[in-house]
Amino acid sequence: MSTRRPGGRTAIVKAKAFEAARALAVEHGLHNVTMPEIAKLAGIAPTSLYRRWGDVGSLLMEMAVERLNETFPLPDEGGLLADLTQWARRIAAGLNADAEVNFFRVLLATTTMSPETRKLTLAPRLEQLQALLARADTRGEATPEAEDVIDYLLAPLYMRAVLGMPLDEGYADKLVRRLLKTITI
Amino acid sequence: MSTRRPGGRTAIVKAKAFEAARALAVEHGLHNVTMPEIAKLAGIAPTSLYRRWGDVGSLLMEMAVERLNETFPLPDEGGLLADLTQWARRIAAGLNADAEVNFFRVLLATTTMSPETRKLTLAPRLEQLQALLARADTRGEATPEAEDVIDYLLAPLYMRAVLGMPLDEGYADKLVRRLLKTITI
DNA sequence: ACCTTAAAGTGAATATATTTGCTTTAACGC
DNA sequence: GCGTTAAAGCAAATATATTCACTTTAAGGT
Numbered sequence: 092m093s094t095r096r097p098g099g100r101t102a103i104v105k106a107k108a109f110e111a112a113r114a115l116a117v118e119h120g121l122h123n124v125t126m127p128e129i130a131k132l133a134g135i136a137p138t139s140l141y142r143r144w145g146d147v148g149s150l151l152m153e154m155a156v157e158r159l160n161e162t163f164p165l166p167d168e169g170g171l172l173a174d175l176t177q178w179a180r181r182i183a184a185g186l187n188a189d190a191e192v193n194f195f196r197v198l199l200a201t202t203t204m205s206p207e208t209r210k211l212t213l214a215p216r217l218e219q220l221q222a223l224l225a226r227a228d229t230r231g232e233a234t235p236e237a238e239d240v241i242d243y244l245l246a247p248l249y250m251r252a253v254l255g256m257p258l259d260e261g262y263a264d265k266l267v268r269r270l271l272k273t274i275t276i
Numbered sequence: 277m278s279t280r281r282p283g284g285r286t287a288i289v290k291a292k293a294f295e296a297a298r299a300l301a302v303e304h305g306l307h308n309v310t311m312p313e314i315a316k317l318a319g320i321a322p323t324s325l326y327r328r329w330g331d332v333g334s335l336l337m338e339m340a341v342e343r344l345n346e347t348f349p350l351p352d353e354g355g356l357l358a359d360l361t362q363w364a365r366r367i368a369a370g371l372n373a374d375a376e377v378n379f380f381r382v383l384l385a386t387t388t389m390s391p392e393t394r395k396l397t398l399a400p401r402l403e404q405l406q407a408l409l410a411r412a413d414t415r416g417e418a419t420p421e422a423e424d425v426i427d428y429l430l431a432p433l434y435m436r437a438v439l440g441m442p443l444d445e446g447y448a449d450k451l452v453r454r455l456l457k458t459i460t461i
Numbered sequence: 462a463c464c465t466t467a468a469a470g471t472g473a474a475t476a477t478a479t480t481t482g483c484t485t486t487a488a489c490g491c
Numbered sequence: 492g493c494g495t496t497a498a499a500g501c502a503a504a505t506a507t508a509t510t511c512a513c514t515t516t517a518a519g520g521t
Contacts, residue, residue, distance in 0.1 A: 127479095321469065327469085
């Protein structure tokens with residue numbers, strides 16, 4: 092009878108490995124990230140990495156997925172405008188850091204995964220957003236669809252980040268205004 | 277005096293190498309793409325690859341940049357609505373092929389280019405778009421800014437592709453309608 | 462057409478990544 | 492605590508990537 096032992100040391104090794112992998116990927120780009128390098132930086136044995144993840148790609152993907160799901164709470168300020176504004180500003184600020192943009196790149200690159208896996212990965216985030224919108228709806232506010240939030244808010248923010256265009260609060264606010272205008276018409 | 281010789285064989289080797297690199301990256305993802313594999317698929321000597329590009333990352337990046345610069349002409353149908361609709365539909369259709377989406381992922385992931393290089397690379401495309409808009413403007417049509425075309429058309433299309441959401445003509449058309457609505461108000 | 466030599470090819474040497482078999486550590490159940 | 496054994500570590504073996512010294516091919520100038 093095989094009882095798993097994910098606690099203690101195992102958890103520490105995983106945390107160290109992910110942190111090292113993230114640091115290397117964000118700094119030197121996706122190539123140049125190798126198991127031995129990760130192991131060295133993390134201070135663990137390469138063998139452990141190979142046994143648990145098999146190859147760099149799998150390790151990076153798990154890391155990226157876990158990090159994406161480190162679900163930092165969406166705002167709940169009591170009003171849709173305030174919620175979306177704060178959220179958009181936060182994303183804009185985050186994407187101004189090179190490391191964040193590079194992390195997004197890592198995520199994309201590793202996301203040559205199956206549609207099912209991708210859906211599962213993104214599902215929690217989408218649910219959060221839908222909860223935010225549902226709150227607004229029950230308050231009786233005119234509320235956009237989640238799809239529209241993706242089109243009007245997330246897409247332009249990430250697109251600009253990837254193209255290397257600057258992002259600021261003013262731009263974030265503009266996007267929110269546009270989004271809300273579409274539904275009040 | 278060292279005279280370059282980029283013609284003939286050299287050009288063929290480059291084309292073969294780029295094609296093989298693209299195929300491998302699009303199929304197995306960015307990792308698992310190695311110089312020996314590229315060389316094998318391309319039918320050329322690994323040594324040649326190492327000499328010219330040094331490492332896989334550089335080769336992939338050059339490939340991606342070159343492909344990005346293969347600037348096919350934007351539509352010129354005599355009307356803004358027709359031009360934008362055709363363009364958006366074309367992008368949507370292209371991004372429905374898995375290979376295309378994966379190539380876009382590769383492009384984003386490998387493109388750790390400097391802001392200057394990025395600007396230079398994107399400049400021709402932006403000029404094309406601005407020419408399209410300028411034509412509409414001289415015809416006296418209500419014309420959006422290039423930035424808005426990026427936010428309302430390109431960003432949602434590419435974002436959805438990257439998230440694995442389906443793209444069709446109806447959606448492309450919807451985006452065009454939205455974009456044009458913003459300026460006629 | 463011919464010469465010069467840039468750039469590709471070859472095979473062997475070296476370096477690095479990955480696997481394997483075994484030992485040690487410490488997580489979990491009692 | 493204590494025993495069992497999952498999971499980490501270590502060292503040596505193997506496989507793969509990268510470099511090196513050299514040869515061959517053919518692009519570009521005449």
